[in-house]
Amino acid sequence: MSNEPATLNAEIDRLRLELHSLQSKEGVNDISIGNYLLNRLAQLGVTSMFGLPGDFNLGFLDLVEDHPQIDWVGNCNELNAAYAADGYARIKEGSLGVVTTTFGVGELSAINGIAGAFSEMVPVLHIVGVPNTVQQKAKPLLHHTLGDGRFDAYGKAAAQFTVLNSYITNKVDAARQIDQAITACITQARPVYLTLPMDLVYPKISSEQLKIHLSPTPPPNPALKEDFVIDIIHQRVTEANGDVVVLVDACVMRHGVREEVKQFLKETGFPVYAAPMGKTAVDENYNRYGGIYVGSLTPPHIKDKVENAKLIVSIGSLGSDFNTGNFSYNIPVSRHIELHSTYTQVQYARFEEVGMKHLLPRLTERLKSFYPVSSKIDVPPFVIELPNEQDPEILHSYFWPRLASFFKPKDVIVAETGTAGFGILGVPLPANSVLVSQILWGSIGWSVGSCLGVALAARDIGLGRVILFVGDGSLQLTVQEISPMIKKGLKPILFVLNNKGYTVERLIHGRNRKYNDIADWKWTALLDTLNDGNKFETASYTVNNKQELNDLLDKPSFADTSKIQLVEVIMQPLDAPEALKRQAEMTSKSNAG
């Protein structure tokens, strides 16, 4: 068992909480249920809550508006609010995103955003204001109901996309239920659904339990089993003579092991590569980092390095089609070790309950002796070349390398599914920058709502500029969420890749089909139209060619992001990053069956 104080303290708190709720020692009833919930969230660093008012959550929103640590972000619609909560949680690792909606109409609009958080393992708490407990029992034909008395239908739908549905129905269990709900959300890094009836917002309960904090740190691994796993991994690394390559993926970020991984890499000297969803889990300017591995879509000089290692250690991997070059990893099980949040896989053997959070520090200790050998393994530098193209038009082959020199340390980059999500993969990003992308769920429009949450979180924890890349087609789905960005004084740069429609779909099927066309909006009028009564300064630009792009990127007043800015980038309907073209071809083939 780990001897890390943080782990031990978390375990002690968990046990104390369990004891406390069993003893049901009633303290003074000094805090409303609503504020108990809000204080729990504040303890975990939640500073923004997303959502919309609706008549079943208004009482709760009074408490939110009055809460000293939590700011209410009024979104334009619930799907966008869920996306924003997802983006917020991705940036504030160890905390969570929270979205509050109203019964039926509000909560159902959010469901795709919640499902995306489930799929991509993002801790989002969905609080739903519901009818009071008397109505819940009598089931009258209220507005926002299905007209047939099925008050449980929404929860049943929600349950498909959460790790826990918790329905508060009385005062006595409220604190325990809230603690359970939040704990499930942060430890499993997945959505939880929590209903709060109108008449259970203000009743007072004891605040005693709030003294014991909730923690995302998972329980310790079973000690003997963990020892066994460490021995066996050590043995495999020894057999491989330290010829190990590490592959980091999404769950390094989602399950809070960024620091453990950094230490592991530093002390062992192992070369490291990232899967697309793991990009920026390790600083891309780290000298032992070699770029992105994505199966058969990987550039050959990287592919060889990864696939020829005697042993590949994957950390937090997520083997989806787009994350693996359509399942084209060329890594035999016999040379593969996988560390996950709740289990470890060594070749063909699966060790349940041995999670990476506590395993990694011990592995570091055990494997650092390989440093002298491992640190000598060659890692190709991860760079991108600006091509010498004569053509004035902005092609993806030029755009992404050009952006590479625009990015700065601590930048936060949000990339929409499609051309942006693929284009950004090849760009080496600066130290302490973060990439946010939704590669598995791939819901177009997600990046815009997400960008709002990302920007609020980034401001909160002192990250730098927020830069969104979104296609014109995707932006149409969620465009109104630019408005809260402006209203909250955020200053992202929004690059709108105007390629006249759904380019990613065109590449898969229907290159010249009308269903892949969209209306050609006046993109540069958006910030002005969606501003809050001209209160905020905005700037919009169109770049038609390479020269205009370069001029803009080089302008200090643009790069310093002193206001919110939108850049319409004129591109070709059928142009795309090479990797996307190849992925689309493979998708098209597998779709055909």
Place this chain on the structure above:
Amino acid sequence: MSNEPATLNAEIDRLRLELHSLQSKEGVNDISIGNYLLNRLAQLGVTSMFGLPGDFNLGFLDLVEDHPQIDWVGNCNELNAAYAADGYARIKEGSLGVVTTTFGVGELSAINGIAGAFSEMVPVLHIVGVPNTVQQKAKPLLHHTLGDGRFDAYGKAAAQFTVLNSYITNKVDAARQIDQAITACITQARPVYLTLPMDLVYPKISSEQLKIHLSPTPPPNPALKEDFVIDIIHQRVTEANGDVVVLVDACVMRHGVREEVKQFLKETGFPVYAAPMGKTAVDENYNRYGGIYVGSLTPPHIKDKVENAKLIVSIGSLGSDFNTGNFSYNIPVSRHIELHSTYTQVQYARFEEVGMKHLLPRLTERLKSFYPVSSKIDVPPFVIELPNEQDPEILHSYFWPRLASFFKPKDVIVAETGTAGFGILGVPLPANSVLVSQILWGSIGWSVGSCLGVALAARDIGLGRVILFVGDGSLQLTVQEISPMIKKGLKPILFVLNNKGYTVERLIHGRNRKYNDIADWKWTALLDTLNDGNKFETASYTVNNKQELNDLLDKPSFADTSKIQLVEVIMQPLDAPEALKRQAEMTSKSNAG
């Protein structure tokens, strides 16, 4: 049993279809499954299909785009697409609305729109393009999945809001499943979910079955039971000496008995009133029509007339809170008869299977002898007075009466939940005009998507101007759907009631709370910003006071709707129609519990 030829023919077709599929007489395989589905929809008068492309539906969209009778309406997002399909179905009574989305991400975004159609009984078919049958079995970690192999999660969520989920999995059953799905949708007037795998779009099946048409006409009532019900109703009317009041509601429109009701009223001479959701089910200029009955919120002169009748016959009623003045009908069961789509309720007795479609013509025959008495019952004229207000500002008390004289026969009016939905209730609408409103489900933003579908349907069947009333808060949820209106050359008038936020919420709770504020967009820039590259003429206006409103409404070039127009109406944040103020007060009280 009814002897109406339409009923008998529908029954014959149903039996022939059943026989046909049992005999599984294989014809020549001459039509693709995708086109079989599209031809079925075209037979029922479907001319527009809503939705978005996604990589699992692209093959099917080729067929849609190439279909001679069906036009693909590319929406901006799936929720809006579902709203549009809902609006389309509401106008094209007897037909259905169709929305096509892609697996996971697309379909889940639409779910609130589908739930609304379920709640309000609107026939919407949701076609979902899903992975091919091989993938459905192997369940690989595809994009748009939850990452855990649960390919059935989306269908399970959808099933909460449909009368049928149908998953096409093979060629042999495809035609039968399609026919069942569409039949369930149009006869029950509720959503159906139909999945179409990528590899089952193009395989050919026999078109033989298409020769037998599908029909929304319900099966005949059991003959003896129907006779019994007619006798008993006749007896009750006799006991009441013909002192009967008829109350029409939503299902008159949804279950296609508009004509039957018209005939019933004409031949019996009974006075008629409408519930809010039944407004325009009967022409409001019909001389025996007395306006809206909504329980305790009803103006006294109408309330007395309805509640003092010896017998009240409700047709197609839907007793939701907002539709009944918060359940304040003062109509004892002993004086109440209710005709529904699948049963009849006479006082305390419920007669299952006796539906109104076939019952009404026979009741007309049986009760027309009461005409001499019933036609003499006084019906107060349904009028609205323009108040003589000195104040220049536009109050709801002035706005709605003023609009009354702007409306023309055949206008189609779409009213958003909130101030608009309540304000329009008191306005007598001209002959053959239609009101579309979502009073039970009440999802804000619905009216904008819906307006798109309404406008396409109205154009299709030769109705007149389409006029939307939406609040600024609601418009923010779904604003992008103005874009397809423009792109399709539609010319609605969009009245945006700018009252600086969610007024309906303010009235319920949090009058001056910030969570009820919204960003103050440049509303009159919307049409220009969302236009398709300036291709279409648009016009936008702001009216700040009564004079400006009058000037605009009187301008022939405005009233003739030769282009799409947006009118920003400046109103007060806390002003609302009287009925809404009183409803909000009641809602606030019952919410508190």
